[in-house]
Amino acid sequence: MTSAHASDPSTSYSPDRITWIRLSSCYLPLATPISDAKVLTGRQKPMTEIAMLFAEIETRDGHRGLGLSYSKRAGGPGQFAHAQEVAPALIGEDPNDISRLWTKLTWAGASVGRSGMAVQAIGAFDVALYDLKARRAGLPLSKLLGAQRESVQCYNTSGGFLHTPLEQLLVNAAASRERGIGGIKLKVGQPDHALDIRRVEAVRKHLGDEVPIMIDANQQWDRPTAQRMCRVFERFNLVWIEEPLDAYDYEGHAALAAHFDTPIATGEMLTSAAEHGELIRHRAADYLMPDAPRVGGITPFLKIAAQAEQAGLSLGPHFAMELHVHLAAAYATEPWVEHFDWLEPLFNERLEIANGRMLVPTRPGLGLSLSEQARAWTRETVEIGQRA
Ligand SMILES: [Mg+2]
Secondary structure, eight states: OOOHHHHOGGGSOOOOOEEEEEEEEEEEEEEEEEOOHHHHTTSSOOEEEEEEEEEEEEETTSOEEEEEEEEESTTHHHHHHHHHHHGGGGTTSOTTOHHHHHHHHHHHTGGGOSSHHHHHHHHHHHHHHHHHHHHHHTOBHHHHHOOSOSEEEEEEOGGGOTTSOHHHHHHHHHHHHHHTBOEEEEEOOOSOHHHHHHHHHHHHHHHOSSSOEEEEOTTOOOHHHHHHHHHHHGGGOOSOEEOOSOTTOHHHHHHHHHHOSSOEEEOTTOOSHHHHHHHHHTTOOSEEOOOHHHHTSHHHHHHHHHHHHHTTOEEOOOSOHHHHHHHHHTSSSOOEEEEOOTTGGGBSOOOOEETBEEEOOOSSBTOOOBOHHHHHTEEEEEEEEOOO
16 A cells, blocks of 8 residues: 555655764773772772773764763773774664664674673664764754653762762762752762761751752672661662662562662663663662663663663663763653763763753754864774765
């Protein structure tokens, strides 16, 4: 059956083709070495830089997209190497077939797994293809996906790390609130539990009862400690308690979520939609915290968000606010976006914040372009294909 519209050759679809890709390995230095509970318990060293993987894609018809992935501590060179190896599979492909291309790239490296570093490398291409599609449509990414809202409530994490002395913590929290950021997150999970409690108590007292506060133990409690600490923290009326247990302890998280009034948040360390599916099936979180680059891009993120929505979970995407503000804007119920200013020097644009909320950019695509500073911090680039 053909309608008049469908048979009109001027409206029929003609595919575009990916002709050129540039991959960049960029190292973003951090002003201060960063410590969360994983450092205080001796598992990791303080973080001094973030390895960024950028994918710039161009098509025969002159459309462009910018995508990113990242790694904290080890992993940056591996992501870059894997991306370089699979990138030629995109040349000549229709950039609109994002789902098919994700599958194609994933199967190209399936023997090293369909989670973790392999899909994180693919995530940079996937984000770039979504950016390209939205830009070509003249739409912000949030609108391409089907936006629910034009701003998203946001909370600050960067002021509440464990290397920050208590006095400075209070100054940082007040400064974030003055900037218009809605919530304040504090890191806990240090070996001295009394110190954790004192810091949370001081910030709650300083900010008053109404300000949303979250805490994050970065997986450093065992089950008995988590039980005890969740019980102590019930009286602070927290928005959530994040990663009280090892990221893969689904049963343990589920028991805490069932037992305590304070919502449990987790999911940032998981590296695929399949792992998030397990977490959701276990009802291990009240707030799910997927990270699009870490799970392999927007394609798997949307699968996770659909499952989370079906299960009635709240959403708090992890890190990379520049990308997640768009994805959070398309989620059914009101999410929280994590405010980190760390990535800001990489881009020419800035996100606007007002009245506790981050405004979703109205520029096409992600609304981002790489800064001169990002180019200056780039250690390695590789180009695949030919510019049209
Ligand atoms: Mg966290």
